[in-house]
Amino acid sequence: MLPLVEAAGLSTTVADFFANILRGPGDIMRGWMVAFGVTGAKCVFFAYFTLLIIWILTLRKEEVTVKNEETGKSTSLRPFAIAALVSQILIYYFF
């Protein structure tokens, strides 16, 4: 289909038709994103990391525990996952 459109020399016309339809809503959304600014954007990042930490805290014990088959000892992965996410908050705070 697309090669036929290109062969007929209509590619720009067809592309412009679809681009004009999509550009309207796209520009509105882009306007929102620009209005957020860098500070607002950083808040979005922090909110994402914080929500993940909360989610990890709510996971069931069996979902975050690893059992060593040889020693029978269980280790929770929760603190390690939270440490990784806290490091992200700090990095995005400083940069």
Next chain:
Amino acid sequence: MALNGIDYAVLLIYLVCTVGLGVYLGRRIKTGQDYFLAGRKLPWWAIGMSLVVSDIGAIDIVGIAGSAYLYGIVLGNFDWIGCVPVMIIAAFIFIPIFWRANVSTVPEWLGARYNVGVRTVSALIWGCFLACNLGIMLYATAVMLSVLLDLNPKFVIVANDEAAYMEIVQSLEGTVTGKTFAPPFHGSDEAGTLKIITEHNPNIILFDSPNPDFQAKIQGLPLQNEIPIAVLGEDRSPEAIDALVAGQAREPSWHLIYSIILMGVIIGVYTLFGGLAAVVYTDVIQCAVMMLGCIFILFYGIAQLGGLEAFVDIIQSMGERTANHFHLVLPADTDTSFPWSGIFLGLGLVLANAYWIGNQSIVQRSLGARSEGQAKASYIWGSLLKVIIPFTVVVPGIIALAHDPTITDADKAMATLVRDIMPPGLLGIFFAAFLAALMSSVDSCLNSAATLWTKDIYQRFFRPDAEDEHYLVVGRIITFCFIVFGIFFAEFSAQFDSIYTLIQTLLTLFQGPSLAIIVLGVLWKRTTGTGAFVGLILGMFSTFGMLWINEHASTPLFQIEDPFLYIAWWSFVFSMFVTAVVSLMTPMEPEEKLRNFVFRYNK
């Protein structure tokens, strides 16, 4: 850069250990499962290190450091928001479900959850992508080798003034000549130029305008080889330079293809014999060597610039060019390809998830874990390692800028930094570190491509009931075929401007739709096979459509130069929507396709 005897000895030891370990592990392999999943005996720490080092490969060392040279620390997003949170989500939701399904590939899981159509389409897409990716990685590896060992042919530009010289250099950017030749030397004065020519023995000398007297002096030099001289004249376009150099330059003693073949053979040998176990355990060595080497480059590079404060001052003194070099979050209307909205939506929510959850070459090693718990732990361990990676890969790209702001091809920034600052004698260690990073990605890609074509294409359609030993033989034959294919495709990769952009564009084509059907399949029991199939196909069409409209419309659809992050996001959203709508219009999947495939379905 000239390696000395100790450097070559270090390199040789590293290569012999890597290949030897792979071949040794290969002697224990008896079945297809041993080859493709390491007999499901891999420990979490090895998988975690393997995950990290496989992700930091040729693309990162060459591409990310090069992009960091141009755009700064914003490239760190690819390892931070692009890895850490996603690996944690994958560890607790997706990886346990994949592991419990006892499959070898992600498309095989899709087949079990949905139907053979989804499995086949996904397998063909991933199979083709991994095969092409192999070639791109081999090419990037060869570029690194050529730059580090100073193997590229050279040319000298003799220009009347600095402006004319810069005009010619800028024309070279993005041309085949610019990619394959070493950075040009500038002959600003006759005595200096004659000295450069005598020392470097270039393959061609380009004059910006005729200069018969000086040309005669060059021809009178006592040189080993006769050096062709070409005069550019009025036409200084990239095409004119390419044609002139291709037609007249003296044949180089080392071609890029030699490096490609050399790396292909070395990596191919241990991957061919040792399968996934060889890939993972050699990755452990490679991870340790690479991290030590890169951390040394980081600290030594900053020390060479006069310390951290001096380094920051140098970058900040470059004015507008480096205004955002220490900012991770850039405005949505930035001129770069990394606006925060694209980073968060396209990378953080789509491409990163697709990579860590749906990429066969990544997920495969966790499928070979000893237990479900160890598979989870490997991803958490990997996420912790990922926190420090940008400091070792991205920041050196910025150090390269502070060290030399005149590098014309950003993909060569890291290699140039290492070549220029590393003290003699230590070079072998850093060279081994680079090789480790490069090889780890290529071997993963090679092994995954072979697994996918063996399990999802050959076994599914040609010999579904053969002995497991048969698939071991087939897997090795396919591995060999991919080594040969990768070498040929590597030559093709040289035509593109930025390796990293190329790979991201290829990934964008199907990452969004591919992720959409995995996420819905795991999190929503109502998702059906028909819905996933239609969502996958239409999602890919939407990606092609957006790329086509963006390229052909009189005003581009997206307002940034390279909108792969936005395209990934919108193709993901579109696929989710289509999959959900079609699923609701079709009957629900039977119980056996939901139990153990949907998160918390039985709990």
